[in-house]
Amino acid sequence: MNRTTPVKPPRRVRIGLYSAGLAAYWEQFPGLRQCLEGYNQFLERRLAAFGEVANFGFVDTEDRGREAGEFFNRANVDLIFLHAATYFTSSCVLPVHQRCAAPAIVLNLQPAAEMDYASTGTDRWLAQCVACSLPEASNAFNRARLPFRSVSGLLGLEETPSFAKADERTADRPEAQDAWREIGQWCAAASVRAALRDARFGFLGNYYSGMLDMYSDFTMLQAQTGVQLEVLEMCDLAGELAAVTPEQLREKEEQIADFFTISGDSPSDPIARRPTAEQLAWSARVAAAQEALVRSRGLDALAYYYHGRDGNEYERLQSGFIVGHSLLTAAGIPCAGEGDVKTAIAMKICDVAGKGGSFCEIVASDFNRGTMIIGHDGPFHIAIAKEKPILRGMGVCHGKRGSGVSVEAKVRPGPVTTLGVTQTADGRLKLNISEGEAIDAPILMNGNTSTHVRFSRPPAAYMDAWFREAPTHHCALSVGHNASLFRKVAELLELPCAVF
Helix, strand or coil, X not given: CCCCCCCCCCCCEEEEEEEECCCHHHHHCCCHXXXXXXXXXXXXXXXXXXXXXXXXXXXXXXXXXXXXXXXXXXXXXXXXXXXXXXXXXXXXXXXXXXXXXXXXXXXEEECCCCCCCCCCCHHHHHCCCXXXXXXXXXXXXXXXXXXXXXXXXXXXXXXXXXXCCCCCCCCCCHHHHHXXXXXXXXXXXXXXXXXXXXXXXXXXXXXXXXXXXXXXXXHHHHHHHCCEEEEECHHHHHHHHHXXXXXXXXXXXXXXXXXXXXXCCCXXXXXXXXXXXXXXXXXXXXXXXXXXXXXXXXXXXEXXXXXXXXXXXXXXXXXXXXXXXXXXXXXXXXXXXXXXXXXXXXXXXXXXXXXXXXXXXXXXXXXXXXXXXXXXXXXXXXXXXXXXXXXXXXXXXXXXXXXXXXXXXXXXXXXXXXXXXXXXXXXXXXXXXXXXXXXXXXXXXXXXEEEEEEECCCHHXXXXXXXXXXXXXEEEEEECCCHHHHHHHHHHHXXXXXXX
């Protein structure tokens, strides 16, 4: 395993596609269906970049709608794109979604920016009037209590079909690019939903005692996200540690040397020192055991914490946690400290979406720079790094027993988004989302990940807004402005969200 090889890659999202029309048109207007089928095939090719496409073709009668629903059930699709190819009756498409419960997204994508009004007859007009059925369909979906979404804009063709009269080359138009950005986000959100439903999260040890915001009912977590929780004991990891081979240890030592920079003594913090050879060797051995545990249990993420006692075996074992958990996080197995399963879910959402996802919390404010400093002493995700993370030896793990090696890193400057998963008073999970800009500014040299983030509000106002959402105090830090994507994840998971 290296820094770019996933331990357990998530499966590709399964995308359902069909085009809707009216069977009566095909004999009346020769060439119309063939043109619309070309649009359908174009959509299939574009969607294949996001996942595996199950294309039913045309739904133009009620019977075909029922057949399509069964087709998508057999394909076990994660979402369905309904392509409004021309006018269709709502009675044709409703059976599709009454039979298959996958989330539905209506594609209202017009082929041409404008019709050639002087030469367009009814047949060519029917290839452009893609929006006229959507009020009818939305009403039917609403009355049937079936949720739906829509993406409107231009189709994005790179050449004009022979059937057309107007110029249908719209790939460079913002209305097409924005639409395809939305489509990509819906596919990514469905991929996250599918990954969580397939996921097995490990819970190793226990929660940090007294952090009440983190405590959650494991059954509730599975009921609302699909995540299965497997409770692990420290002896499970100790068993893997005892079985580490010299080859595994050597491979892990080489990986650590490639992945991290080994620090000198911190010039500012007396408890943050250059890691000793013994500490590095122990962290490598523990990291090999951590990977073995993840592989043997088929884990997709991990929340962990063990407080230790009087320097016992398990206290020493946990002193080597952070290095290996950072390596696992980089390899698609997010690891959240202090037993914070909800933040492990947030990190997994970010990782599956390709946005990183480091374990973070509010550290402090810099009122002169107008920034919040976000970070933690726990696992770091290499996807958000400005440069190679630094390993520091910690004489004291503050607030915890023992000592060990910690990861210090800075996020690369640019757009970032925090994603928190919290639990409300009624027992529902909720996503808290906030976009900002990471800036290059000094950070503490104390073995913690930290970075300055400038949000849209000044620090005091931002903190008040965040606290009003009753957050879990940890969050995942992702690269890019991802509020639109994370909103879609919340919608597909049927969870409330707040953007601030």
